[in-house]
Amino acid sequence: MESFIIEGGHRLSGTITPQGAKNEALEVICATLLTEDEVVISNVPDILDVNNLILLLKDMGVKVSRRAKGEYAFRADELNLDYLQSDEFVRKCSSLRGSVLMIGPLLGRFGRAVVAKPGGDKIGRRRLDTHFLGFRQLGARFVHDEQRNVYAIEATRLKGTYMLLDEASVTGTANIIMAAVMAKGTTTIYNAACEPYIQQLCHLLNRMGASISGIGSNLITIVGVDSLHGTTHRVLPDMIEVGSFIGMAAMVGDGIRIREVSVKDLGIIPDAFRRLGVKIQVDGDDLVIPKQQHYVIESFVDGTIMTLSDAPWPGLTPDLISVLLVVATQARGSVLIHQKMFESRLFFTDKLIDMGAQIILCDPHRAVVVGHDHKKTLRAGRMTSPDIRAGIALLIAALSAKGTSRIANISQIDRGYEDIEARLNALGAKITRVDD
Numbered sequence: 001m002e003s004f005i006i007e008g009g010h011r012l013s014g015t016i017t018p019q020g021a022k023n024e025a026l027e028v029i030c031a032t033l034l035t036e037d038e039v040v041i042s043n044v045p046d047i048l049d050v051n052n053l054i055l056l057l058k059d060m061g062v063k064v065s066r067r068a069k070g071e072y073a074f075r076a077d078e079l080n081l082d083y084l085q086s087d088e089f090v091r092k093c094s095s096l097r098g099s100v101l102m103i104g105p106l107l108g109r110f111g112r113a114v115v116a117k118p119g120g121d122k123i124g125r126r127r128l129d130t131h132f133l134g135f136r137q138l139g140a141r142f143v144h145d146e147q148r149n150v151y152a153i154e155a156t157r158l159k160g161t162y163m164l165l166d167e168a169s170v171t172g173t174a175n176i177i178m179a180a181v182m183a184k185g186t187t188t189i190y191n192a193a194c195e196p197y198i199q200q201l202c203h204l205l206n207r208m209g210a211s212i213s214g215i216g217s218n219l220i221t222i223v224g225v226d227s228l229h230g231t232t233h234r235v236l237p238d239m240i241e242v243g244s245f246i247g248m249a250a251m252v253g254d255g256i257r258i259r260e261v262s263v264k265d266l267g268i269i270p271d272a273f274r275r276l277g278v279k280i281q282v283d284g285d286d287l288v289i290p291k292q293q294h295y296v297i298e299s300f301v302d303g304t305i306m307t308l309s310d311a312p313w314p315g316l317t318p319d320l321i322s323v324l325l326v327v328a329t330q331a332r333g334s335v336l337i338h339q340k341m342f343e344s345r346l347f348f349t350d351k352l353i354d355m356g357a358q359i360i361l362c363d364p365h366r367a368v369v370v371g372h373d374h375k376k377t378l379r380a381g382r383m384t385s386p387d388i389r390a391g392i393a394l395l396i397a398a399l400s401a402k403g404t405s406r407i408a409n410i411s412q413i414d415r416g417y418e419d420i421e422a423r424l425n426a427l428g429a430k431i432t433r434v435d436d
Contacts, residue, residue, distance in 0.1 A: 001411070003433075004432070004433060005405075006380075006395065008401035012253050016256065018241040020235035021238040022045055028041055029054065033057075034205075038075045040231075041233050042068075042071040047418050048415040049416065061078050061079040084106070084112075084113065085114065087148070090150055093115075103153065108179040111158075112152070130165055131169070133163075134176035139159045157184055158183035160188075162190070164190045166191075170193040170195060170198060174193075177220065181222055181224065182225060182227070187221070188222075192219065193218075195317075196267075202215045205228070207233070243269050243317075244417075246258070246287065248424070250276070250330075251326070252400050256288075257286055262285065263287070272316050276335065307337075319389050321389075325352075329352060329358070339365050339366070347361075348387075352397055355380070356376060377402045380403030381401070383398075386409075387412055391410065392417060
């Protein structure tokens, strides 16, 4: 297991470019299973979750070639479907949450798939009911193998239907869309997730020959086609990494430019930081965060305490709640952070309290942060990253702290952030990776 040693108190300045979006990359890479033709995807992030998914596709028989940094060609013309029944496949799926996104394309193209309980962050329940309900409504059958605790899913041919999703699940929506593109007839999905990465997936599928309308809304209509063909696709910049860099710039920045962020796809993210008082300037497709001695948390119009809460797109993504909470620890004023979607994601605040942050954890979903206004610096500490987003939040806290901190289990950070220490060290940080 590796750790980061962080020498806090160094100011960061310069220019940084976000990686390709992790969540989009997982979706569109799985979509290459829908055709035997070659699909070329660029701006793929070099991170653990994506690399492990690519290795899993190779194990299944997908021909994968790396054409350049971040650019891969995928051809799924000779898949070994028997491998899906193996214990090795089940074990690998159980350690990789992104593997769940293979179910839809395998079911849509071949009429069968295997579901193992996927791994990933330890942030509370992340149920798959939305996926299962959608597949059932398309005509799939489930058989539970109790001995191995896996589900076999089968369908002679899926049939289009109307469905109202029980929640606007992003991976659930992506999976159902990929299953439905070659179903017989028309599928209508209401209460669909509509974030930019779902939109990107739909645009990719349409270029492959699918017929999807309603893109960008929560009502998606899919007219099934007989087959799909190859195409090319470029992954968007990662909005979560953009938000993480905004947080770093606010806490320890002497002026940072974040390049080529695709401003139009950031939604409410910049405004969420502005509510904490963070100044953000838009320059073309770049964001500039100037040095700020103070940032003051806004109040609501009626004078009540500011609340930041997550919500389905176009609301605030839950993946940035941890970063916003850390940024608030050095703001002037108080804010209520309400993490609605995952009941364990705020438990990392214990580490921040140990570092001297003024936080009241009200319950698993809510925390009140009273900002120090930079009058009291956080203390360095030893901590462990419980998940990707808490990991980057703790890294931001350590960068601002007085003294040297140590963060263990940084493989969690590596799952979502490409070569993060080298990129931040180029801005002036002092981060060293060590083997425990």
